[in-house]
Amino acid sequence: MNTPILPELRNRLPHLSRAATRVARLILARPGDASRMAIGDVAQAAEVSEPTVIRLCRTLGYAGWPDLKVQLAASQLSGVPYVHSTLQPDEGIPALAGKVFDNAVSALLRIRDGLDPDQIEAAIDRLTTARRIEFYGIGNSGIVATDAQHKFFRFDLAVVAYADSHTQSMAASLLGPRDALVAISHSGRSRELLDAVALARDNGCPIIAITASGSPLAALATILLQADTQEDTELYSPMISRLAHLTIIDVLALGVALRRGDQASQVLARTKQSLKNKRHPG
DSSP: OOSOHHHHHHHHGGGSOHHHHHHHHHHHHOHHHHTTOOHHHHHHHHTSOHHHHHHHHHHTTOSSHHHHHHHHHHHTTSOEESSOTTOOTTTHHHHHHHHHHHHHHHHHHHHHHHSOHHHHHHHHHHHHHOSOEEEEEOTHHHHHHHHHHHHHGGGTOOEEEEOOHHHHHHHHTTOOTTSEEEEEOSSSOOHHHHHHHHHHHHTTOOEEEEEOTTSHHHHHOSEEEEOOOOOOTTTEETHHHHHHHHHHHHHHHHHHHHHHTHHHHHHHHHHHHHTGGGSOOO
């Protein structure tokens, strides 16, 4: 079934039985909660029988509650729109906050489950031993690249972040097998980023890509950390992908810190000490 589930359910409301309407209204009011509920919990919350829930699922074209629940969960991962299409004017700020947080949490859990531990370990190994690390991102991904530089330079590593495509191409031409390039992109289709990555790869530089699986950038990667967010950036602000990429960077940074052990701890202690006089007392 390709029709988005929530709009379809809303359109069907006038034609449903009284009992099925109670189930439908529960799902529409609390889609995030419903996507995590067992069929018995849904029936109890809507004050109907379990067969009623099953009949509603089949009316909508689904085999049963598990099938509908999977599609409902997927519908929560589309991102946060500039004007949220499922937010009603009378729902207020609590509903807005709930939907934003539900989308973010659901997406992060989905990406966590999709990450390959072997690829994460390979990326951490590469970053720990690299002579030089460069982070590249265009637009919103450039913000993530800057955050990555801020995290990694505190380990006393040679790290830089570039968000300008011309600078990326020039810098990439100087990278080699002893370095590491981390390329960050939601779509993995930015032509300028791909050109820079191809230059570094031609020089033998390992490419760690944080991007969507199946993208052109993923195809260039030596190590792929896939982050599939199902986010339509034509309609939605790219918040979910940015949160996912920042979280993956945190995983890599903590992994490198653990690999470097006491050396990382000593360096971090010195950097923290340097900031003591910059905080207001009390």
